[in-house]
Amino acid sequence: MNSVYILKEGAKQIGIDLSEQQIQQLIQYKELLLEWNEKINLTAITEERDVMIKHFLDSLSCVKVSRLKNGVKMIDVGTGAGFPGIPLKVYYQDIQLTLLDSLNKRINFLQTVCDSLGLKAVEFLHGRAEDYGNHKNYREKYDFAVARAVAELNILLEYCMPFVKVGGYFIAQKGPNIEEEMNRGQKAIEILGGKLVEKIDIPLPFSEINHNIVIIKKIKQTPTKYPRKAGTPTKSPLI
Template sequence: MTGMDMLNALHIQGDETIAARLEKYNELVMEKNRVMNLTGIKDSGESLIKNVYDSLTVYDARYFPQGGSLLDLGTGAGFPGMILAILRPDMQVVLMDAIRKKLRFIEEAAEILGVSNVTVVHSRAEDAARDGAFRDHFDVVTARAVKSMPVISEWALPFVKKGGIFAAMKGPGAQDELRDASGILSLMGTRLESEKECILPSGEKRVILYLRKNSLTPKRFPRKAGEAERKPIKAVRDKR
């Protein structure tokens, strides 16, 4: 499957330059993966589907404003953050992860590809969300297969500006996770705006939850490092 095949299949506008960069980024990931554990996928063709195509499924032009700001939380090997940065060079894209060596790879790859709208940040979400440069700042925040919804919502939503979108990339259990996260979503003034179901060419089901944040982040969120995982807020009655 080529870059243009993927864009066309998902009805995403993009030219041959963008398509070529998507393919090249996948090649760079596969090359680096021989010496560094970036992804469990070892085959280039499989990676195009399960990493690149999968990353593109989160894209919906309605939620990615012209000249806007994007944060990819727990970016890992740069999926979906680098893919979105390639697709939307007008947006300022921040890729955040707690593993520095993966971020170094992303910086190197961005330089090779000539992708200049990417900044990497080495930090835990709980720490960075207390920084005024990031808190309540981004038009859209993405997270791909990062923790359960009650946990990732507490980590991600403090970065989303009032009126912005958290795009959570999930699998078949998305609705159950969404119900589990009702407590933290309520406390964060956030509601589900829309959802999108996709089937990858390899057959796996993906669900994208687009959540609109309608208020500023309460001062007590996010809680201290590790607390969201130890004591996830799963229902409104769990307020504390």
């Protein structure tokens, strides 16, 4: 199976159609990812097939969140090499996207990708979620915060909920078997002004693995003492 086939068919399995242009943008992204990965550490996934499935299709599975649509303002917290933010931007060309990561080399890579793919309305932030979450230009300014593979839910909630407007959503992309992690996150959801909406169990195309998407709605403002200073959410997670 070649990459184009995997993307086209995998997208159909998720329930979306990718245009020729979107396929070409993702192929170009894959080329840049593998090229830059030889110089800076971006991903441990280097087989083309795995990049298509475990990075691109997995990121695109967020489209299962019915509230996500063109026009929204979204921040991807701890985006790394751009997941899930960039594949979502390729699909919903009109979202206003902010990509945040604490590693500057990754931010440089993301700027190159967005320039090369012609993706507009993307903002790049280098720094820690705990610092930007307290900044007036970013706090409670987003319809959606998304994050994949950054931290356990109770820590991740403290990174992400401060960015979300009241009435907006936090989407956490998680692996299989997350019941315990969700139990440990209950308290943090409440403290930070959230309400669990649903957990969607999603089969990853061409794979045996099921992934989960946890959707949390922000129902009231996050108390101003959160996020605590950089490093504290990891050292003493809310429980």
